[in-house]
Amino acid sequence: MKKIFTIAACLALSAGSVMAQETFPRNGVYDERSGLVALTNATIHTDYKTTLPNATLLIRNGKVVEVGAGVKVPAGAVVVDAKGKHIYPGLVDMFTDYGLPEVKEERRGYGSPPQPESEKQGAYNWNQAIRPETNAVELFTVDKKKAEELRKLGFGTVLAVHRDGIARGTAALVTLADKRENEVVLLDKAAGALSFDRGSSKQDYPNSLMGAVALLRQTYLDAQWNAQNPGKEQNISLKAFAEANKYPQIFEVDNKLNVLRADKVGDEFGKQYIIKGAGDEYQALQQVKATKAPIILSLNFPDAYNVEDPFDARRVSLEDMKHWEMAPANAAMLQKAGVTIAFTASDLKDKKDFLPNLRKAVQYGLSEEEALKALTATPAQLLHVENKVGSLNKGMLANFIITSDNLFAKDNIILENWVQGNQYKITEVPADYRGVYTLKMDGQPARRLLVSGSLEKPELKVIAQDTVKGKISFNGNLVTISFEKDKKSNETIRLSGWAAGKNLQGEGQLPDASTVKWEAAFAEATTEKQKKEEAKEAVALGNMIYPFQAFGQAELPKQETVLIKNATVWTNEKEGKLENADVLLKNGKIAKVGKNLSESGARVIDGTGKHVTPGIIDEHSHIALDGVNEGTQSVTAEVRMSDVVDPEDINIYRQLAGGVTTSQLLHGSANPVGGQSAVVKLRWGKSADEMLIKDAKFIKFALGENVKHSNRSREHSIRFPQSRMGVEQVYVDAFTRAKEYEQNWKAYNKLSKREKAKTPAPRRDLELEALVEILNDERFITCHSYVQSEINMMMKVAEEMGFKVNTFTHILEGYKVADKMKEHGVGGSTFADWWAYKMEVKDAIPYNAGIMNQVGVVTAINSDDAEMARRLNQEAAKSVKYTGMSEEEALKMVTLNPAKLLHLDDRMGSLKEGKDADVVLWNENPLSIYAKPLKTFVDGVAYYDLERDEQLREELEKERVRLVQKMLHAKEGGAKTQAPVSKKVRVLHCEEVEQDAEESYFAY
Structure with a gap:
């Protein structure tokens, strides 16, 4: 048996170069070896939970033959004494781009024409x-440079994605050996x-x-x-x-x-x-x-x-x-x-x-x-x-790393990485000079040197009357030391010399330019206890908050039984406005509305001088979304806003502070048929799924300038439609296809099991399925609109194709066609007094909402804007000013009427026993410009509370100060830092379309 006492000496006898690849003939002689290597006396971690002290790892032909404490080393094996070393299974990274070409995400520049269809030649998918x-x-392809970089981290196997x-x-699993591709x-x-x-x-x-x-x-x-x-x-x-x-x-x-x-x-x-x-x-x-x-x-x-x-x-x-x-x-x-x-x-x-x-x-x-x-x-x-990599069991690949210490020790070094039995040297073991020394210099008081840190980056403390930090570095047996004379001065002592055994000595220079001889006598080594104490740092973390955002809370508010006493109660029911009345909220519902109510165990709120209303409902909103327009095709009914609800949008909290409890999150107006809406309750701190009202099924349609790209660059003129009459044809075509799609499925579903087995099923089309739901009154349309001619066109198409428009939103010319809207059965959700912001709205008037309401059209006031939504109560009040509408009717425009448009008036929009406890307590008349919510309840949970808001602001500032101090200390301790960058907050609007070159437009 041949014994080799240094690991490096084994390099030439790679255990992986064993059998020639039969499909690759070699130009030259074949020098084949058995590659039998025994690594002895090591601490071997065969897997994440099994450690064998003083054990042997036997490998042959790139695989593990045996591992254990009593392994008999066969004759002819190369023996490597790994005493004091640790052996771990090679690490596995299951998400890399190793060996693969760089992906260049090229985007069209500003003004470049869109590419609606795939340009990939062949029988491939329609979308690239x-x-x-x-x-x-x-x-x-094997990348030796990147393989070496990953091997230095301890990886032996990676997934190439x-x-x-x-x-x-598909992704390929490969090793990091420097071999041919077919071998790794x-x-x-x-x-x-x-x-x-x-x-x-x-x-x-x-x-x-x-x-x-x-x-x-x-x-x-x-x-x-x-x-x-x-x-x-x-x-x-x-x-x-x-x-x-x-x-x-x-x-x-x-x-x-x-x-x-x-x-x-x-x-x-x-x-x-x-x-x-x-x-x-x-x-x-x-x-x-x-x-x-x-x-x-x-x-x-x-x-x-x-x-x-x-x-x-x-x-x-x-x-x-x-x-x-x-x-x-x-x-x-x-x-x-x-x-x-x-x-x-x-x-x-x-x-x-x-x-x-x-x-x-x-x-x-x-x-x-x-x-x-x-x-x-x-x-x-x-x-x-798991039968190939991830542990060191018999028959597995000989992928392992050899380390100087425990893998997770601060001063551990990866010495070698073996991949498929091939040895790759990572780091030479530097001499360990860590310990405590007594430093003596000519004419200077004795000092103690404490050398700690890692082998690669030793750290120095110099202890005399003062303790100061210094610098120490080793190059082989040469040493350089520098430190300040004391804390009060900026005078530096510089020493250089060499190691003589465990001791250090040499010459140096004092701050007065005089030279001295010095020696540092080794006193004791850094103990394991000292190493662990040095590596261990107290980790104190702040509280988790929900959502992970300003005004998030460590503990979310809970549903309570609440009794509001002696308030002015706006019921939106036949009882009208009740003075000195009470409202009881229990189990997330409105339990009672009346006078002289009582409830055992309820939290009683004095409503004297205050007002109670139903929560405000915003029929047209774009908050809390990760994107608003899939503006690429004319019909995108397959997309769903529920897929992109962002429950951490700060506008949720801000709108609760304005009394809003429910919002319809609409797709934008970049195409005639947009995406499916998400109707949400503003449950701040809950997940997106917990916010959704899942049985509210709506979809966004649009008319006018936006869908025909009136405000886009000339290069975008290739998408159909480019005219208002083209928009009409898009609807006719889409619903014609939807009807044919429905008939095909009806015919297939009528077949017997035997007939279905012989007949191919129609292809499921998510775009057409959404349109079929409209035809069957299972999904309802909110249609972006301005001009009376197009409003008439949309109602005509709907009646000819057999469906109804549920709501015209914006509808600033609704006063011109209110009679026809009533006849069709469509509602209107409009702005209070927006006009003249583009050509389509030049005929808008502030009396629009009042006129539609008087004709009998269910009319709501919406926001379409994150800022306006916080004051929808004031927007509703404008109809009192302009049209003489009663205050109660005005309030209904942001409560009961949008609930009707959303088909949710059986559960919200008024204060009625059994409805959801979506309730706002105001400091005064809700239509006043001085009104502000004191509490906003959603399902009986006070998601906004003015007093709690003030506390949150104080807590927010204290938390910021704590974190700033922690960052300052981290910087002082040598941590890397980055420059502060203001986070861009995107406020989405109806007509926003982001292009690849940061192009956007806002037409409203």
Whole structure:
């Protein structure tokens, strides 16, 4: 048996270079070796929970032959003495772009014409963002430079994902060995890859998140249909999509809300995604847990902000400050909640931050065992390769790392990384000079030197009458030291010399330019206890708040039994306005309205001099949305605003402060048929799903300038329609197709089981399904409108095609056609006194709402604007001024009437026993410009309380100060910082369309 006593000496005897690849003939002689290596006397971590002291790892031909304490080393083996070293399974990163070409997300410049159709030649999908035919293994090439970079982090196996498009095809599992491609590929198809990002596609659709969701949803349906009807259409992409679905599915997202959105799509089609997250999942911990999705976590923690300037500090939002503090705890919080986690280095700008950040995650509460599991066993299990990688058991790949210490120790060094039995040297072991020394210099008092820190970056403290920090560096056995003479002076002593055994000596210069001889006698080594105490830092975190935003709270308000006494009560019922009356809220409902009420256990609020009204309902809003327009096609009925509700929009809280309790979140007006609405209750702090009123089914239509691109650049003149008469034809065509679609399904559903087995089912079309719902009075239209000619046209088309328009919104010329509107049965939701902001509204008058109301049209006042929505009570009051309308009728325009338009008047809009307890307590007459809500209840929960608001403002400032101080201390301690950047707050409007070159327009 040949013994080699240094690990480096084994390099030439690579255990992986064993058998020639039979399909690759070699130009030269074949030098084949058995590659039998025994690493002895090591602490071997065979998996995340099993550690074998003083054990041996025997490998041959790139695989593990045996591992254990009593392994007999066979004759002929190369023996490596690894005494004092640790051996771990090679780490696995299941989300990288290793070996793949860079994805260039080219976008059209300003003024470039849109691309409505795919430009990819061949029998592929109609949309270039759907590219499941991409197989990463076909694009993969070994990249020695990147492989070395990843090996230095401890990785031996990675999943190569081509991060291009919404459906990205399959990913390949490869090792980081410097071999031919065919030798390092472990699985050519290890996983399917998905996202909401259209990638390099220049095609218009989708230009929004909701469009991406809809496209993915339709692609699932199309792939199913294609598989069930093989003779109907040859589509390479759909076949590949179905094939990719056989593998584990990895869905990349860029924030916590998209984790939940992706999971909903997966649930709809029976897919449990593995989610590649963005590091903020802890902010929606319970919802993320409920998805049951394993999460691949980035260790890309944000740097502290440079907040020394108090004005700069004001530019940093509370949520960004708190995320800086709490992001390192993300892994621990998820793991403790029972979420399966794995780690990736993919998002790190500087890959050298990976191991320090991994240790930071441990410092913030993740156990070392779970951290190791997340880098070995978990990714192996998720990719179904636990028999190949992730542990060091017999028969598995010889992928392992050799470290100087525990992997998670602050001063640990990765010495070597073995991949498929091939040895890669990572770091030379520097001499360890850490310890306590007694420093003596000519004519100077004796000092103590404490050398600590890591082997690579030692740290120095000099202890005399004062304790000062200094600098020490080693280059081989040469040493350089510098430190200040004392704390009071800026005079520096500089020493240089060499190590003689454990002692240090040499010459130096004092601040007066005189030279001295010095020696530092070694006294004692840094103990393990000292190392641990040095590495351990107290981690104190602020409270989690819901939502993770200013005015979020650690504990959400709860539903109560509340009795408001002696107020002026605006019932919106036949009882009218009641003076000195009471309102009882119980179990989320209005329990009683009357006088002299009492209720045991109720919280009593004195309403003397105050007013109580139903909550304000905004029929036309665009708050709390991640995008407002899928403005690419003329008909986008398949998109759903419910897919992009943002429950953390500060406008939710602001509008509660204005008495708003319910909003219809509408698609914009970029196309004749827009997306499906989301009707929400403003439950601040709840999830998007918890805000939705799921049985309220509406959709946005639009007329006029916006849909024909009157305000867009000339290059956008290619999309049909480009005229008002073209808009009419879009509706006729869309509903003609919808009727044919419905008839096809009716005919198919009438078939017997035997006949269905022989007859292909029609293709499900989500766009047409939404239109069929309109035809069947299962979904209702809110139509953006201005000009009377188009209003008449829309009603005529509806009557000819067999459906009704539910609401005309904006409707600033409604006073001209109010009689026809009443006859059709359509309501109007308008502005109080907007006019002259574009040509379409030149005939608008402030009497519009009053005239429609007098004719008998159900009329509401809406906002279409985040700021206006906070004062809809005042907008309603304008009709009292302009038209002489009664105060009670005016209030109904923002309460009962929009409830009627939304078909929700059986549960909201008035103060009636049994209706939802959506109630506002005002300080005075709600139509007064001085009126402000004191409390806003939604389902009996006080989501806004003026007194609590004042407390929240104080708490917010204290929390900001605490975080600023923590960042200042972090900077003083040497932490990286970033410049404060003001967060752009987008206030969405009806006609906003964002193009790739930041082009936008606001036409209203």
